[in-house]
Amino acid sequence: MSALQCDIQPAPPLRLTPVCTVHTGIVRLAVTGRFLQSHRAPADEFGVFVPHVAPVPDDEPEPQVWAEAYVMSTASSSAGGFPAGVEYVRAAYLADPRGGTGRWLHLRGSAHIGKGINLGYRITVQTTT
Structure with a gap:
């Protein structure tokens, strides 16, 4: 059985x-x-909370958020030719799954990982205040 590791x-x-x-x-x-x-395997879904970003209090409006990601490097199997890449990247402020108040910045998307892939990301956050 395989598992997806995200760092x-x-x-x-x-x-x-x-x-x-x-x-x-x-x-x-x-x-x-x-x-x-x-070759026909679907992209793997990933999602991670972005560390060191202050939460948005529950009583404040949702900031505008734009997300993008790109492939920096891949680790593939010995038989090449398999897809590698990232798609459907988005970011939003989500409730803390541990409970508590505030919403935290979360990045998610889908990626054709192979054995491993490094993605660069950029998230632009614009608040109203």
């Missing part, structure tokens, strides 16, 4: 204006355990 390494945020901040970093995705790759 995120954020870079320091870039504050463009008092209401606009850009969060960047690397998401490392790897398949652990038994590995089977197919």
